[in-house]
Amino acid sequence: MLRAIKPAMSDPRSARKPTLEDVAEAAGVSRATVSRVINGVRNVDPKLHAIVWQAVDATGYVPNRAARSLVTRRSGTVALVVSDAVSHDDDPFMRRFFADPFFGRIVGGVMSVLRPRGIQLALQIVGTDDARGRLVGDLGQGQADGAVVLSLHPDDTLPHQLYEAGIAAALVGRPAQPVPISYVDLANDAGGVLAAEHLIGRGCTRLGMITGPAHVPASQDRLTGFRQALARHGHAWFPTVEGGFTYESGETALLELLERQPELDGLFVANDVMAQAAVMALRGRELRVPDDVAVVGFDDSSAALDARPQLTTVRHPLEDMAAESARLVLARIDDPSLRVESVIFDPKLVVRQSA
Amino acid sequence: MLRAIKPAMSDPRSARKPTLEDVAEAAGVSRATVSRVINGVRNVDPKLHAIVWQAVDATGYVPNRAARSLVTRRSGTVALVVSDAVSHDDDPFMRRFFADPFFGRIVGGVMSVLRPRGIQLALQIVGTDDARGRLVGDLGQGQADGAVVLSLHPDDTLPHQLYEAGIAAALVGRPAQPVPISYVDLANDAGGVLAAEHLIGRGCTRLGMITGPAHVPASQDRLTGFRQALARHGHAWFPTVEGGFTYESGETALLELLERQPELDGLFVANDVMAQAAVMALRGRELRVPDDVAVVGFDDSSAALDARPQLTTVRHPLEDMAAESARLVLARIDDPSLRVESVIFDPKLVVRQSA
DNA sequence: CGGAGCATGGAGAGCGCTCTCCACTACATA
DNA sequence: TATGTAGTGGAGAGCGCTCTCCATGCTCCG
Incomplete structure (x- = not known):
């Protein structure tokens, strides 16, 4: 049977x-x-x-x-790479990063371009140099056709490695070291200008700024824009203190700034987290925001909404930027000979209570 | 030559x-x-x-x-599927969803399990039934070995389709319709108990609750836990009003609740967004929080921190839950005959100023 | 000392697809 | 009728890998 x-x-x-x-x-x-x-x-x-x-x-x-894809040598996948320089892969910083709306907004923006074209999004997190090496190898082998890269550290070598390996990529944010890869960025200097003009428009005359780390391109640009706009209005000089984008550094920076300019009546802070800290510290000094000191932040992150008063701040069109970066990668995949391109987005002032 | x-x-x-x-x-x-x-x-x-x-x-x-993978029939990829019932794929709800830390925390949790094992995470968003069908086909064909599913809509048919297609999957959150797929969930009832005991511990005697939509399992469980804990303390009855998890519905619900229980001194709200709205509405009625009315929220979302006073709330261990869901999928991929399993996590009360 | 038994490496098929050739038909042109 | 020219469909190679078989060489024991 x-x-x-x-x-x-x-x-x-x-x-x-x-x-x-x-x-x-x-x-x-x-x-x-x-x-x-x-x-x-x-x-x-x-x-x-x-x-x-x-x-x-x-x-x-x-x-x-x-x-x-074995025969076409195309995977129909684009990688979203988050590259950071942490000592170990399970850094608490990463936890915070994922919980930050920043990450989700980028994912949403990238997906809005990829989904209609039936392209997959693969998430990649690389914290160590070792992981970066493996990633470049995998991408070179065709695990993804290209990559949208979020480089969180100014010394990150990944962009350069990707270029060397000839992998189609686009960066979100201008790289600290020039590298022939397309990127999207915010006109950070224009954001500085917006902040300056808003503060001057309010009638502030004794201005100051808490900047971001000097080696981060975005920090420099925010300062440059702010400075130039003030100069146009006759303010030749104003005190600046460098912060580290953290809450604590914002607090410290504010105190130092007050020492150098006790009459401060207008403050621009290079990110919202430090601005929130500055607002709290000002209130601790019995200075009212915005009546005594008007404060403008940067990012329009959740910190801007958590602050009391809520922060007037400069907003990224982050979804649009992420979407554009995806488009750049796709274009480069289609035609690798395309010239390297940068697309700069304009920020927008969001007026709330702090200025 | x-x-x-x-x-x-x-x-x-x-x-x-x-x-x-x-x-x-x-x-x-x-x-x-x-x-x-x-x-x-x-x-x-x-x-x-x-x-x-x-x-x-x-x-x-x-x-x-x-x-x-052509020969092994394994892709070394797990999909993170966000399934929602929106009319079109570019729903503004999705934008909000991505910007919510909720999404990022889940990604982080899933990655923490996948990364050490060298498994890829592919993101999939399906808004329409059509997209769901294609997704099931693709997964069935081996585009990914399994899926972690975030079902945002109680009537979602995706879990059932995945089961029918025999695809290894795990859900984050108990499905509204029973379906033989493993899931992780929060002990929502235990959260209700935490809230009840905290309010009673504070000496509140005239309690009330703003619930979530009745058809959402999590809503029901939160109510059940709260009710049972109160019953144990002799509170046979308390007024409840159903909200829709939105800010506006929280506002409306509070007003209705106050009409039914003007002496209210303790309030449990099924999510933070509604709780934040309730707190604002209470203050609008010249009722102090927590002195006149103590308020406990749920989720520990950014709304809890945005509120003034900041909300005492019930917190999800979301990263852990997401990590466990990934583990469940992996286990099922390794051994499809594994029995369907649910893992329930305990919530934790985060005490801030509102209660 | 012969052969069983085992450890080890090679040959080769074939996963499901794309794509280059080539054959064939149909029709126009010489 | 012989030849040119599209248009169309089929045959078959081969993408890079895994894995089942099979051959080989070795050890060990009767």
Whole structure:
């Protein structure tokens, strides 16, 4: 007596998935023709075209991505790489980073471009140099066709490695070291200008600024814009204190600034977290915000809303920037010879209570 | 005269990537042996082992994932699926969702499990039924080995479709409709108990609750826990008003609640956003928080920190839950016959100023 | 000393797909 | 009728890998 050799088709896990071959047989054509129809290439008789699609429906065929990318050398995937220089991979900083809306807004922006084109988004986090090396290898091998890179550290070597490896990439944020890779960025200097003009418009005359770390390009640009706008209005000089983008550094910086300019009535802070700290510290000194000192922050992060009074701040169009970075990567994948490009977005002042 | 046929190796894009074959040649062994070494299987002479790794280094070999998964039928990828029932894919709700730390915390939790094992995370957003169908097809074809699913809508059919298709999956949050898929969840009822006991501990006697939508399991559980804990303390009845988890609904609900219980001195609200709205509305009625009415929220979201006074609230261990869901998927991929499992996490009360 | 038994490495098939060739038909042109 | 020219579909190679078989060489015991 013979036993059936075919496995039970009831369990979808063991059921053999239909292949191109099966569709071809069902449609009575060759594998190649089915492939042509599915990929919409070349001249296929419209009659056959219809028959093939019918067979696809009937068999429930879904193309096998692995097989396809093995031959096309395209994975249909773009990686979103978060690169940071932490000592170990489970750094608490990363936890904070993920919990920050910043990350989600970028994901949303990138997805809005990728999804309509049926391209996958693969998330990659690299904290160590070792991980970066592996990532470059994997991308070079075609694990993804390109990468949108979030470099969180100014000394990050990843952009350069990606360039060396010839991987299609775009950076979110101008790289600290010039590197021939396209990037999107915010016109940080324009943000500084916005802050300056708002404070001057309010009638502030004794201004000051808490800057970000001097080696971060965005910090420099915010300062430059602020300074130039003030200069245009005749303010040749104002005190600045460098902060580290953290709450504590904002507090310290404010106290130092007050020492150097006790009459301060207008303050620009290079990010919201430090601005929030500054506002708290001002109130601790019995200075009212905005009546005694008007404060403008930067980022429009959740810190701006947590602060009391809520912060007037400079806002990134982050989703749009992320979307554009995805477009840049896609363009580069299509045509690697494309010239390196940068797209700069304009910030917007969000007026709340602090200024 | 002969021209060199080999392409210039200077451009990494056109340079042929080394394959197993190349490594085998360099090591003077067969392809199969190299494969064995790289995958760490079976008995390979330690001497050859060393030689092979040396050849891997020398050639800069990186395995081709597509080729490998074509034969192993494993992609080495887990999908993080966000499933919602929106009319079109670019719903503003999605924008808000991505900007919410909730999303990032889950990504972080899932990554913490996947990364050490070298497994990719692919992000998938499905808003329409059509997209859901395609997703199930793609996953069935092996685009990913399994999926962590965030179902944002109680009527979502995706979990059931995944089960039908035999795809390894785990849900974050108990499904509204029972379905044989593992899930992680918060002990929402325990959260209700925490809130009740905190309010009673403060001496509140005239209690009330603003619940979430009745059809959302989490809402029901929060109410149940709160009710049972109060009952244990002799509070047989308290007024409840149903809200919709939105700011506006919280406002409206509070006003209705005050009408039914003007003497209210203790309030439990099923999420922070509504709680924040309730606090504002209470202050608008000249009722002090927490002195006149103590308020406990739920989620420990950014709304809890935005509120003034800041909210005492019930906190999810969201990262841990997400990590566990990833573990469940991985376990199921390894052994599809595993029984369906649920892992319930305990919430924690975060005491701030509102109660 | 012969053969069983085991450790080890190689040969080769084949995963599902794309894409280059090539064959064939149909029609126009010489 | 012989030849040129599209347009169309099929045959088949091969992408890079894993894994099952099989051959080989060795040890060990009767």
